[in-house]
Amino acid sequence: xxxxxxxxxxxxxxxxxxxxxxxxxxxxxxxxxxxxxxxxxxxxxxxxxxxxxxxxxxxxxxxxxxxxxxxxxxxxxxxxxxxxxxxxxxxxxxxxxxxxxxxxxxxxxxxxxxxxxxxxxxxxxxxxxxxxxxxxxxxxxxxxxxxxxxxxxxxxxxxxxxxxxxxxxxxxxxxxxxxxxxxxxxxxxxxxxxxxxxxxxxxxxxxxxxxxxxxxxxxxxxxxxxxxxxxxxxxxxxxxxxxxxxxxxxxxxxxxxxxxxxxxxxxxxxxxxxxxxxxxxxxxxxxxxxxxxxxxxxxxxxxxxxxxxxxxxxxxxxxxxxxxxxxxxxxxxxxxxxxxxxxxxxxxxxxxxxxxxxxxxxxxxxxxxxxxxxxxxxxxxxxxxxxxxxxxxxxxxxxxxxxxxxxxxxxxxxxxxxxxxxxxxxxxxxxxxxxxxxxxxxxxx
Numbered sequence: 001x002x003x004x005x006x007x008x009x010x011x012x013x014x015x016x017x018x019x020x021x022x023x024x025x026x027x028x029x030x031x032x033x034x035x036x037x038x039x040x041x042x043x044x045x046x047x048x049x050x051x052x053x054x055x056x057x058x059x060x061x062x063x064x065x066x067x068x069x070x071x072x073x074x075x076x077x078x079x080x081x082x083x084x085x086x087x088x089x090x091x092x093x094x095x096x097x098x099x100x101x102x103x104x105x106x107x108x109x110x111x112x113x114x115x116x117x118x119x120x121x122x123x124x125x126x127x128x129x130x131x132x133x134x135x136x137x138x139x140x141x142x143x144x145x146x147x148x149x150x151x152x153x154x155x156x157x158x159x160x161x162x163x164x165x166x167x168x169x170x171x172x173x174x175x176x177x178x179x180x181x182x183x184x185x186x187x188x189x190x191x192x193x194x195x196x197x198x199x200x201x202x203x204x205x206x207x208x209x210x211x212x213x214x215x216x217x218x219x220x221x222x223x224x225x226x227x228x229x230x231x232x233x234x235x236x237x238x239x240x241x242x243x244x245x246x247x248x249x250x251x252x253x254x255x256x257x258x259x260x261x262x263x264x265x266x267x268x269x270x271x272x273x274x275x276x277x278x279x280x281x282x283x284x285x286x287x288x289x290x291x292x293x294x295x296x297x298x299x300x301x302x303x304x305x306x307x308x309x310x311x312x313x314x315x316x317x318x319x320x321x322x323x324x325x326x327x328x329x330x331x332x333x334x335x336x337x338x339x340x341x342x343x344x345x346x347x348x349x350x351x352x353x354x355x356x357x358x359x360x361x362x363x364x365x366x367x368x369x370x371x372x373x374x375x376x377x378x379x380x381x382x383x384x385x386x387x388x389x390x391x392x393x394x395x396x397x398x399x400x401x402x403x404x405x406x407x408x409x410x411x412x413x414x415x416x417x418x419x420x421x422x423x424x425x426x427x428x429x430x431x432x433x434x435x436x437x438x439x440x441x442x443x444x445x
Contacts, residue, residue, distance in 0.1 A: 080321050088318025091311050092204065093189075096168050096181030097288025098307045104179045106287075110169070112219050114156055114177040119149040122164065123198040125219075126211035126236055130202055131195040133163040139195065165189050165202065182286055184315070187211060187239065188257040190401050205258030205322035206401055209237035214251075238410060241285050242382050245299060250379045253410045256402075259324035259394035264363045268391070268408040269383035271297075274319060275312045282308045296384045324394035331399060332443035340441025343434045348419075349426055350438075359393040359445065366390070374425040379408055397443035415439045 103109045119129070131139070138161070141147035148154055156177045159169035166186025170179040190208045191200035198210070214231030217223065223231065230249045234240065238251040252268060260266065266277045283292040284301045290308035293300045344350045353368075355361045367387035370377035380386050388408065395402050397415065406412040412421060419435050419442075422428075430438070 080317055084314050084317045085321045086318075088311075088314035088316070088321075089204070091315045092184045092318050093202075094162075094168065094183060095311060096183055097282050097286065097290065097311075098181075099282075099286045099288040100168075100170075100179045100181035101289070102287030103181050107217070107220050107222070109220060110177045110180040113159075113169075113180060114152055116152060117155050117219065118152050119154050119158065122155055125215045126208055127167065127198075127216075128165040128189070128191045128208065128210075129158060129199040130163050130165055130191065131200050132202070133161050134195075135161075142196070142199075165191070165208075184257070187213070187254050193400070203325075203401065205256055205319065206325070206395070207237070207254040207256045209254060209401065209403075211254065212236045213239045237405070241281065245284065245297075246382060248378075248382065250382070250409070252379060252408045253405055256324070256395055257319050258322040259358075259392060260322070261320035262358045262363075263360060263392050264365075265389060267383065268389060269380050269385050269387060270362050270367045270389035271384040274316050278312055278315055278319075279308055294384070297382070325398050325402070327444045328398060331397065333440045336437045336440035337444045338441075340434075340437035340439070343430065343438045344441050347428060347430060347434060348422070348438055349428055350422070353390040354393055360390045362389045362392075374421060375407065376409060376411075393442070393445040396445050415442050418442070 123129075134142075138147065142149070153175070155164070156169070156171060156175065158164055159167060159177065159180075160171045160175075166183045166189060168181045168183060169177050172178050185202075185204065187208055188206070189202055189204045190206045190210070191198065192203055194200035212235060214234035218228045218231040230240075230243065233249065234251045237254050239254055240249060240251040243249055243251075255268075260274055265272065266274050271277075279290065279292050280294075280299075282288040283290045283303060284299065287303065288308055289303050290306045291302045291304070344354075353361045353366075356363060367385055367389055369387055370380050373388055375388055377386075380388055396406075397403060404410075404413055404415070406415065406418045407421075412418045416435070416439055419430075419438055423430055423435070
């Protein structure tokens with residue numbers, strides 16, 4: 001998709017000596033020289049990884065096969081190297097892999113942001129703000145209203161503070177946004193809302209289910225009307241990582257990037273391992289610089305120079321360090337959950353596919369046909385395997401950030417709907433109490 005925006009150059013001037021941004025000299029986390037680079041260690045991005053209830057069904061089915069090579073997720077069971085994890089954390093949060101050449105030079109989103117995207121607009125499309133990157137004066141200004149949250153100039157100032165998750169910008173000496181790119185954290189981090197809705201401490205690895213990627217791209221006036229119709233159809237928490245490859249519009253739920261270490265295959269369809277998908281997304285979706293080739297799905301994208309491959313090991317290490325969140329007391333009925341575990345292991349037959357500590361039979365080299373798990377085959381047909389993976393059950397319920405939807409396409413809006421789907425699909429008989437107890441147990445996973 002190529003776009004061009006010939007909007008006038010509008011300089012965003014902040015009121016001198018009255019804004020908390022002007023009184024604040026950002027810390028030297030990243031070197032600052034004029035013109036100022038928002039994030040010199042810049043870029044982020046990487047993962048449209050996989051997770052969310054996707055498939056579960058009968059054990060021993062002849063269609064339950066998966067590709068062969070072992071994944072480092074299962075081989076690397078020893079301690080993670082702290083230095084490599086720290087490197088991966090920086091990549092995950094701040095490395096764009098050079099994708100500014102797409103988001104700036106092609107989409108020209110820097111012009112859209114500096115002229116039309118206020119913090120209010122940014123929050124409305126699901127972008128998040130890192131409260132820990134805000135100085136006290138800025139926090140006070142947000143609370144007392146002296147900082148204008150309806151001004152695009154404020155968004156530029158927040159970018160200069162490295163405060164917008166997953167968005168990296170360069171700001172010149174005149175406080176003008178000149179370049180912008182995106183990172184892994186755009187889709188795979190959110191915040192705890194500890195300061196205000198959409199503003200809080202980072203939760204890396206948590207999917208941003210408020211993020212409306214399609215609406216963000218559609219803010220540019222340059223995509224065609226047909227493209228905008230596709231983007232606008234996705235909605236919050238949904239993204240199609242193959243639309244620009246095959247032209248089909250089949251969005252899926254943005255998955256978490258936590259709890260990956262002990263899972264053998266990623267993607268809803270179990271195509272390959274974590275680094276495979278990191279490379280795919282970095283190069284083909286975020287338009288970072290590198291080459292991705294997979295003849296199995298007819299993809300060959302080359303965008304030199306290679307700014308991706310040398311970072312994949314560290315990125316994976318950081319992702320492997322991200323554990324699934326523990327259930328919060330008060331968000332589930334503990335007594336019912338205890339009963340629900342017995343239902344899970346017994347009458348509901350969930351444990352026939354959700355095996356082992358990772359609660360997935362993909363580690364036993366099993367995948368499932370769309371028919372056997374009652375899922376639409378359309379998305380699977382675009383994949384290497386043409387099958388669906390039993391999704392590892394982790395972080396299913398941690399409101400408000402994690403509360404569905406479920407299955408690869410999000411067609412189950414609640415855990416109750418998930419249970420109802422498999423009761424019908426597997427032909428099991430559960431009483432209303434057993435169904436309710438099973439839902440409470442799923443909330444603890």
